Amino acid sequence: MTRLTTLRLTDFRSYAALDLRIEARIVALQGPNGSGKTNLLEAISLLAPGRGLRGAKFAELARRAPAASGGWAVAATLAATLADETRRFTLGTGIETSGADRRKILLDGDPVTAAIAAANFACVWLTPQMDRLFTEGASARRRFLDRLTLALAPGHASEVAAFEAAAANRNRQIEQHTADPAWLAVIEDSMARHAAAITAARLDLIARLNKTLALGSFAPFPAAQMTLDCPIATRLATEPALAVEDWLRRLYATNRIEPSAPVSPQRADLILTDATGLAAALASTGQQRAMLVATILAHATLVTTLRGTAPVLLLDEPFVHLDATHRMALGTALTRLDAQIICTATDRDQLTPLGSDATILNVTHGAIH
Numbered sequence: 001m002t003r004l005t006t007l008r009l010t011d012f013r014s015y016a017a018l019d020l021r022i023e024a025r026i027v028a029l030q031g032p033n034g035s036g037k038t039n040l041l042e043a044i045s046l047l048a049p050g051r052g053l054r055g056a057k058f059a060e061l062a063r064r065a066p067a068a069s070g071g072w073a074v075a076a077t078l079a080a081t082l083a084d085e086t087r088r089f090t091l092g093t094g095i096e097t098s099g100a101d102r103r104k105i106l107l108d109g110d111p112v113t114a115a116i117a118a119a120n121f122a123c124v125w126l127t128p129q130m131d132r133l134f135t136e137g138a139s140a141r142r143r144f145l146d147r148l149t150l151a152l153a154p155g156h157a158s159e160v161a162a163f164e165a166a167a168a169n170r171n172r173q174i175e176q177h178t179a180d181p182a183w184l185a186v187i188e189d190s191m192a193r194h195a196a197a198i199t200a201a202r203l204d205l206i207a208r209l210n211k212t213l214a215l216g217s218f219a220p221f222p223a224a225q226m227t228l229d230c231p232i233a234t235r236l237a238t239e240p241a242l243a244v245e246d247w248l249r250r251l252y253a254t255n256r257i258e259p260s261a262p263v264s265p266q267r268a269d270l271i272l273t274d275a276t277g278l279a280a281a282l283a284s285t286g287q288q289r290a291m292l293v294a295t296i297l298a299h300a301t302l303v304t305t306l307r308g309t310a311p312v313l314l315l316d317e318p319f320v321h322l323d324a325t326h327r328m329a330l331g332t333a334l335t336r337l338d339a340q341i342i343c344t345a346t347d348r349d350q351l352t353p354l355g356s357d358a359t360i361l362n363v364t365h366g367a368i369h
Ligand SMILES: Nc1ncnc2c1ncn2[C@@H]1O[C@H](COP(=O)(O)OP(=O)(O)OP(=O)(O)O)[C@@H](O)[C@H]1O
Pocket: 012, 013, 014, 015, 031, 032, 033, 034, 035, 036, 037, 038, 039, 040, 060, 061, 062, 063, 064, 065, 346
């Protein structure tokens, strides 16, 4: 299991300075609305590649206060136990000035790539905003899928970033009419390779996760199933990856009028259904939440089996929208899971399903007791 043991925040959202020791496997942050519970989960989510649990711009994360520096920092010590051996390390991230929109991730004090950061720390989250995951645009669903994929394939974030950079470069050149066909072909080759790799990693995660979900180990949470709606995925089901890359290269080369790529992994959509085939988009809020809970519980089990350590689960008000049966079942599942769980609740009685297994920390504006 990989777990955080300390967390230090500097000028991060509502926290001027926080130095928190985390002893427990299950930590519940309890406090009133606006006290800073989600801010803390967000800080932890930024130790992994990406824009974190709210998808915020990095400059927005800096504490807004007259004496604040304009930058922010999150630093953690972690302990990863694999086969009875524990490795301790530090991860840190932040920006120094308010104008910066790039951040570094430091592993034991040294800058590392997104892939190395992801190989050392993975987290998955469930937030109240995700109750709209299946009624809003596909990009949030892709981000959810990519977060799950990243826990299995640490290079996935770099593949997505490389595809997006190449696609943006191609768009720019086509829009400005400055494109040299040979140079465009080089960019399109890169796009084709990254598009196939991104889709293959997503499909691999989905296939493995569907098998784990089908076991129904987390009943009454449904044995949900995932599908990737994407023409690249359809091709990969019947053709080797190299043939799919060739198809994409040809497609991109013959569609240089419209700037945006005609077939892109960044247009794919994730479809989630329950065991009866009911699509999450048509299910009630509670049913959708139950499908997502089933998904992340199965995912934690799968990643533990394959990588030896589960992602840290960041659960913002996880018991809301669930009926009593599902609340108790979630509490039981979390107490049995081989993963660190950091969750939030506005009221102590919401934490009853966790029994005595959770350490409750009280959050008041910018401080934790
Ligand atoms: N950049 C910032 N600088 C200073 N304060 C901020 C910043 N961003 C957010 N806040 C403050 O943080 C608080 C919100 O914290 P957070 O979202 O963590 O609350 P919460 O405890 O999760 O609340 P709820 O129970 O309502 O979800 C708000 O009071 C907001 O004004």
